[in-house]
Amino acid sequence: MADVTMAQALNRALRDSLAGDDRVLILGEDIGKLGGVFRITDGLQAEFGEQRVFDTPLAEAAIAGVSLGLTQAGWKPVCEMQFDAFSYPALDQVISHIAKYRYRSKGTTGVPMVMRIPFGGGIGAAEHHSESPETYYAHTSGLKVVVPSSALDAYNLLVRSVQDPDPVIFFEPKSRYWAKESGDLAAEGAPIGQARVLKEGQHATLIAWGAMVSRCLDAAEAAGEDGVDVEVLDLRSLVPLDIETLAASVQKTGRAVVVHEAPMTAGFGAEVVARIMEDCFDHLEAPALRVTGYDMPYPPATLEEHYLPNVDRILLALDAVLTH
Amino acid sequence: MADVTMAQALNRALRDSLAGDDRVLILGEDIGKLGGVFRITDGLQAEFGEQRVFDTPLAEAAIAGVSLGLTQAGWKPVCEMQFDAFSYPALDQVISHIAKYRYRSKGTTGVPMVMRIPFGGGIGAAEHHSESPETYYAHTSGLKVVVPSSALDAYNLLVRSVQDPDPVIFFEPKSRYWAKESGDLAAEGAPIGQARVLKEGQHATLIAWGAMVSRCLDAAEAAGEDGVDVEVLDLRSLVPLDIETLAASVQKTGRAVVVHEAPMTAGFGAEVVARIMEDCFDHLEAPALRVTGYDMPYPPATLEEHYLPNVDRILLALDAVLTH
Amino acid sequence: MADETVRILAPDGRVDEEDRRGLDLKDEDLRQLFRYMVLARNVDLECTALQRQGELAVYPPAIGQEAAQIGSAYALGERDMVYPSYREVGVAISRGLDMVEYMKFHRGTWHGGVNDPVGSGFGMFSVPVGSQPLHGTGHALGTKLDGKDVVTITYFGDGATSQGDVHEAMNVAGVFGAPIVFFCQNNHWAISVPLEKQTAGQIYRKAEGYGFPGVRVDGNDVLAVYRVTREAVERARAEHQPTLIEAVTYRIGPHSTADDATRYRTKEDVEAWQQLDPIERFRMFLETAGIADQSVFLEAEAEGKDLAATVRAGIQGAPPRDVEDLFRWIFAELPPVLVRQRDEVLRLAEEDRDG
């Protein structure tokens, strides 16, 4: 049992996937010799060769569309979008084809591919490098949308994503790349489609995914010091969404706050609140609230601390639902 | 006071905008001689010339990006995406530039353009011609997102959109293009950012936009026959959202159902429910529910009736909130 | 058409004998080409009629483009793969697809065109213009990685050449040496937008920028189309080099049955091209060269009528699919949210049936 960062865990998941299944390919910008700008693919080209791990021209629509084509030649491509906002040129291929091909082809032609997207803020990056576009994907029927929050689960989820028969959009919380977790790397964690209760509690439920999970854990700890017993739910999988675990938790606590980095309006937090409304209404002691990024373009690095949900804002919201 | 279809009203709005402001331009695919596949731009090129109204090459990213460039040369472009799903190739330009340029340029360089997108199903069209992508846009900070539901308001909203200093994504409900309304065309209706109560009622609020508004009115009428007095709210403007009118109505009735064609998960209905949760919780007698398209790619034409919210499904949801 | 356009058959059916001898086509093949073209024409006309009668929702006629479609498809090997747009009825016929299934797309009973794209070697209809060449490039790259002896061909229109995706597909194919043929049917129109408003360049010369050959061919000359495609296919197979082919032809019909082409072009525009009809041209050649006679022509016609009748019989009154099918193929396994949604739909459908 050693400490491992999320970046290392992801790298290992890719390595083990390449080693375990000779139909797996890795492609993207700068993922070869460079090993990716975050080094997630470090060493993979050297180990598996340029046929299995290769750089593409600088064209995200092409990376997506070519990946789809590769699946139809029997491959399982894992492609990388270099940063969140650079996945947008690929949206048409994702929405119009990758998400729809199984449906369109009456189930004959699934799309077993993974699109990895490093996402989110908090790393002091330039414009277009800190966005949280998960809603665009979660609203696109036919895609699975997965977001790990810790190193070990990142390994587990990525290996499972590569094995999944359907297209998985795999969001990697950049600001957690270097966060460590102790344990063995194994794809033995919860499958895609299950949420995890990371901390049990009785008074309120905090719901998050990606980088906001650790922030919620921090908030829960702070609240605990004031005697408030907060449950923390890591959704992990936005699509399929684990309504059962979500409803069970909120029905128990009667109070919920969902936290995400993306802007509030039509963010995935709204979906979580809507599900709580539908499935937990009679158990609610207070309105389920959202703590999110604001409805603005992602701000410049030196101001991002004001934009991102922080422990204070989460505690304020907890206070609001607890005192309602 | 004559009967006018929404298609005619939109055509007149564009005509009057071109006539009233010589900086207005119209561009898109097949919008010149053909007058657009729905004839919304019929006769405009003949009247205003090929300098003001012109066809572009078949490239939606170009239409969007070139429109942005045109604003920086002092023009007010109104561009057309031929169908909903064909707006996706332009998403990168919309999200990364059109929505952000005012912000990025510290307010010096707004983007006074309109992107018209005929949207929605119910017209028996082929794949990719019936989608409801409003969530993608509503979740993109920096855009206004507007959806008329009737001919007169379509005129009013389009004229106002063209005059707006910010980028407006203007969704046109295709299945209502040929629906008539009686009255004078004038930009004297409610401004962008205000919802309209189309029918007052005491027992529950139906909330919709675009083509689903008339379906809600039908449902309200049917409910009325059973003595249920339903209020119908036409949001008109998803961004900015008129939370005041929304909250006032739901606080009054205590019951709400939101209806849209787009798939449920992370659809804009979730945002409406989340706002109701936040602003009306103590007034709610029942959970606010959603009646939406299902979480699937838009189905083939011969099955779309099963996908689209219909009066029966709306009545079922009304019943659920009324009997909760 | 400029000098650089490859042509074997003159519009009056005369042929450059040397060119012809250079072709690896037996008389039998020539008759087969003719046959496919006639089949395509018949099915195409029938489908336009079926749409007028309300049996199809919409149909995009391919009339006039038969030489481009049949000539190119005939140059493919059995296991080669096609990524089409929505107008490739001729390609589909000569690849042996089930044309009733194919037309169900246009009836709106399901998306896509055929059941199993990979199995049939014919990708699903691609409606978003210009999006499918990327799939073709990916497929071609995939077969190359496997060392398979498979060539991929992708069809798209003149309008599609304006799309970024088409550029990206060609560029990527060039970089990876993907065994693919980019086959552009320049039919002079993208709905109402004429070629000269689509690009100021020459389509086939766009290949220069990608480092592989670009060829322009008379798209109404089935022999020339066959020859340039054959060469391109061989180049792809043997040298892993892509080719861009611009087949210059004309959209004789409207963009689709929903289109009113009189709004943007004249009868004269069309008539000039009707003179260049690819089937009649080829027929004259076959007759003059003594390769086929009236009986062959009549037989092809009859077969065409038969196929058209089969399509009509298969499509006429074809029912919508089961409501359950709505939910069958979204994911390999239906997640809980969709189970709820399916149950609602099935309940409602049943209630409907029951009264």
Add this chain to the structure above:
Amino acid sequence: MADETVRILAPDGRVDEEDRRGLDLKDEDLRQLFRYMVLARNVDLECTALQRQGELAVYPPAIGQEAAQIGSAYALGERDMVYPSYREVGVAISRGLDMVEYMKFHRGTWHGGVNDPVGSGFGMFSVPVGSQPLHGTGHALGTKLDGKDVVTITYFGDGATSQGDVHEAMNVAGVFGAPIVFFCQNNHWAISVPLEKQTAGQIYRKAEGYGFPGVRVDGNDVLAVYRVTREAVERARAEHQPTLIEAVTYRIGPHSTADDATRYRTKEDVEAWQQLDPIERFRMFLETAGIADQSVFLEAEAEGKDLAATVRAGIQGAPPRDVEDLFRWIFAELPPVLVRQRDEVLRLAEEDRDG
């Protein structure tokens, strides 16, 4: 570089005298070109240093690309408009931008680069690779519609040529005869991806497909760059014809200060190009031709150091903007939801300040 590459100055500073006389540049202009290049080099190096010292978040060095940037920008008229990427420090300097404001992008105090893109004739930084040529095409089309005597130039890299947007921009510009110059700095790298993995074609020959001229120029030869850009600008102005220019140069530095270029290229790769340094080459020419002497060179250096010092002084410790600014420029008028959000942020910021 192949024959077709335009060059006036040999790497050793020798010049084709006839070529040189053909230039509309006085000795004064030549000294000015040199001055700008030296300013750019100095600011560039300073900013790399500032980043290392933590004063900038990240910086993309332009070292080695000064001739391409200065030579092309010098060919513009005063009212012409630039749509840059993120590496155009030399263009910015020679267009007279406030370089402290410019660098605030790299400090992360705001996006975009300068205050008023239209007013300053210099668009905002465009980070999404290849996205800005479309804005340039739109702007150029807009000025043409107004009959204005304005030319637009847009800068992008070799990597950007793979993007669909760049293709679409050139194609649309060709169709509309937009007065624009597409200026590609082929610096051989897109982060770690070398040119040969970016495209199998020649960049300048991509213009063939769009029906306008494509020119390749030695991008380390400021005179040749000036000449081809001048010609392109005049062609745009007088004939409304776009031009694609490929300036062949080299990214001497890492992609950005965050990049470790040793992972993908050797010292030797870089050294070969360091021999071709554009400033030294031009200096030798100026000296040999008697146009400038040591005093001019020293003066330029001194001025460069001054400008670098100004940038340093302006940027060092530059505070973040006010929290209020977060909400100032989202819409012309702040809608209710954002008013709520702003009030929350301001309340929290105040509480923070108060303890």
